[in-house]
Amino acid sequence: MRPSTEPVPLQTGALSESELAKPGPIIAFENVSKSWGSNHVLKSLNFDVQPGEKVSIIGPSGSGKTTILRILMTLESPSEGLVSVDGDVLWNVAPGEKPKETRQLRQTRRKIGMVFQQFNLFPHMTALENVVEAPIHVLGMEKAEARERAADLLNLVGLSKHMNHTPPQLSGGQQQRVAIARALAMRPKVMLFDEPTSALDPELIGEVLNVIRNLAQSTDMTMLMVTHEMRFAEEISDRVVMFDHGRAVESGAPEQIFKNPLEERTRTFLRAVLQR
Amino acid sequence: MIWDNAFAVSIIPQLLQGLVVTVEITLLGTLIAALLGLALAILRRLAIPVVSQVVTFAVVFIRGTPLLVQAYCAFFVLPDYGISADAFTTGAIVIGINYSAYMAEVYRSGIQGVHIGQWEACTALGLPATRVWGRIILPQALRTVVPMLGNYLIQMFKDSAVLSAITVVELLGTAQAIGSSNFRYLEPLTIAAILFLIISYPSSRLVNRLERRYAPQH
Ligand SMILES: Nc1ncnc2c1ncn2[C@@H]1O[C@H](COP(=O)(O)OP(=O)(O)OP(=O)(O)O)[C@@H](O)[C@H]1O
Numbered sequence: 455m456r457p458s459t460e461p462v463p464l465q466t467g468a469l470s471e472s473e474l475a476k477p478g479p480i481i482a483f484e485n486v487s488k489s490w491g492s493n494h495v496l497k498s499l500n501f502d503v504q505p506g507e508k509v510s511i512i513g514p515s516g517s518g519k520t521t522i523l524r525i526l527m528t529l530e531s532p533s534e535g536l537v538s539v540d541g542d543v544l545w546n547v548a549p550g551e552k553p554k555e556t557r558q559l560r561q562t563r564r565k566i567g568m569v570f571q572q573f574n575l576f577p578h579m580t581a582l583e584n585v586v587e588a589p590i591h592v593l594g595m596e597k598a599e600a601r602e603r604a605a606d607l608l609n610l611v612g613l614s615k616h617m618n619h620t621p622p623q624l625s626g627g628q629q630q631r632v633a634i635a636r637a638l639a640m641r642p643k644v645m646l647f648d649e650p651t652s653a654l655d656p657e658l659i660g661e662v663l664n665v666i667r668n669l670a671q672s673t674d675m676t677m678l679m680v681t682h683e684m685r686f687a688e689e690i691s692d693r694v695v696m697f698d699h700g701r702a703v704e705s706g707a708p709e710q711i712f713k714n715p716l717e718e719r720t721r722t723f724l725r726a727v728l729q730r
Numbered sequence: 731m732i733w734d735n736a737f738a739v740s741i742i743p744q745l746l747q748g749l750v751v752t753v754e755i756t757l758l759g760t761l762i763a764a765l766l767g768l769a770l771a772i773l774r775r776l777a778i779p780v781v782s783q784v785v786t787f788a789v790v791f792i793r794g795t796p797l798l799v800q801a802y803c804a805f806f807v808l809p810d811y812g813i814s815a816d817a818f819t820t821g822a823i824v825i826g827i828n829y830s831a832y833m834a835e836v837y838r839s840g841i842q843g844v845h846i847g848q849w850e851a852c853t854a855l856g857l858p859a860t861r862v863w864g865r866i867i868l869p870q871a872l873r874t875v876v877p878m879l880g881n882y883l884i885q886m887f888k889d890s891a892v893l894s895a896i897t898v899v900e901l902l903g904t905a906q907a908i909g910s911s912n913f914r915y916l917e918p919l920t921i922a923a924i925l926f927l928i929i930s931y932p933s934s935r936l937v938n939r940l941e942r943r944y945a946p947q948h
Pocket residue numbers: 490493495513514515516517518519520521522
């Protein structure tokens with residue numbers, strides 16, 4: 455759905471000003487396709503996320519889950535289709551056309567933060583330096599203010615003792631929490647998580663999931679998460695979307711997807727992963 | 731010819747002056763090579779249509795022709811087109827440009843060695859290109875480049891002898907001058923060789939140590 459331009463009645467006091475100005479989904483994929491050669495990874499995908507919604511994406515390996523997040527983060531371009539975020543067009547690629555960056559791409563991208571499977575922290579910089587880098591050099595924040603906020607964020611993810619450690623000195627779980635703080639420091643409206651715990655040793659998964667759970671429960675940030683942690687997805691999501699072969703096969707409340715899936719494909723997938 | 735000790739001792743001060751020139755030209759040449767090489771590597775990476783092709787051609791040209799030919803062209807041909815400088819300056823620039831083509835390759839591999847995830851994190855944070863290069867990519871890429879830069883510095887130190895052909899009075903040029911005016915080549919050339927060795931051997935030991943220290947950590 456294209457975000458509608460109709461004015462919204464003013465009595466919707468729960469919405470913030472920017473949301474009043476731009477009603478409709480905060481993330482919208484319209485007929486988005488992505489191919490690498492003959493590998494059609496996304497096929498005419500239509501997919502929306504509402505402001506503040508916590509959505510988990512599940513599905514088998516290679517179904518295109520990461521690709522969706524990477525297109526939103528502009529790390530990948532769609533072969534075709536329209537992607538908008540917060541009412542701004544991020545990608546608009548006509549069939550047969552070469553994908554071109556839209557004019558507002560850079561501005562729009564600032565509304566999105568991403569947490570990677572492999573953390574991707576800057577290894578030669580301390581945790582604090584990792585977190586203050588973008589606020590100072592992208593948002594133009596004063597150094598002192600940026601450091602103060604970064605310290606708060608590192609405290610929030612339970613790392614106040616490790617602010618001056620570099621990534622190689624931190625455990626995987628700690629690194630991922632720094633990465634979450636780094637993304638949060640940009641005050642994104644949308645946070646993307648790509649299997650944030652799958653590179654971690656089992657005993658470190660919990661600490662990262664706790665941080666994400668707290669975020670989900672305490673903020674109105676929109677969260678889109680690819681995960682294999684089914685119980686966690688069930689617990690924190692407003693909605694779960696099942697992907698297969700580049701299509702959203704089924705989408706619904708977590709209870710429905712996990713307890714009562716409508717699609718046979720969802721059922722067989724869940725049976726396979728939950729057995730482990 | 732028998733070694734003449736008194737003569738040998740008498741020419742040492744002059745040869746040391748030549749050594750100073752050799753060291754100066756090496757340091758200046760390395761500075762030019764290090765900076766220009768970096769610029770070439772970044773320009774190639776940015777993949778700007780015409781610029782990239784020009785840079786690639788320049789690198790192929792510089793690497794495909796002998797240093798001596800380049801030095802002769804710069805010193806004897808360019809002045810015909812109104813571009814001229816003294817031998818020392820010309821020599822430093824020619825050897826600097828020559829080595830920049832090799833340094834560019836070193837930088838390129840260093841830059842390529844930085845994990846793709848680092849670029850992606852930069853994109854996700856929306857960092858401006860100057861920060862991406864200056865604060866994130868190059869500091870990581872240069873770690874592996876430092877020892878290689880050292881190796882090229884030592885090689886350039888020895889190669890700079892070629893510049894005696896365009897009348898730079900560096901160490902070899904000095905030795906040759908002493909030889910031809912005294913009709914004795916044994917002492918000046920031997921001492922020149924020893925002086926080259928005295929500098930280059932400890933330097934390569936140092937570079938080896940740097941290499942171990944800056945080895946990529948995994
Ligand atoms: N840069 C690329 N070049 C070519 N093919 C790619 C590229 N990135 C992804 N693919 C292909 O696209 C398909 C979907 O990849 P994607 O990473 O989106 O899957 P996924 O659902 O995230 O899988 P997983 O659960 O294994 O992470 C795969 O077949 C993959 O091989």
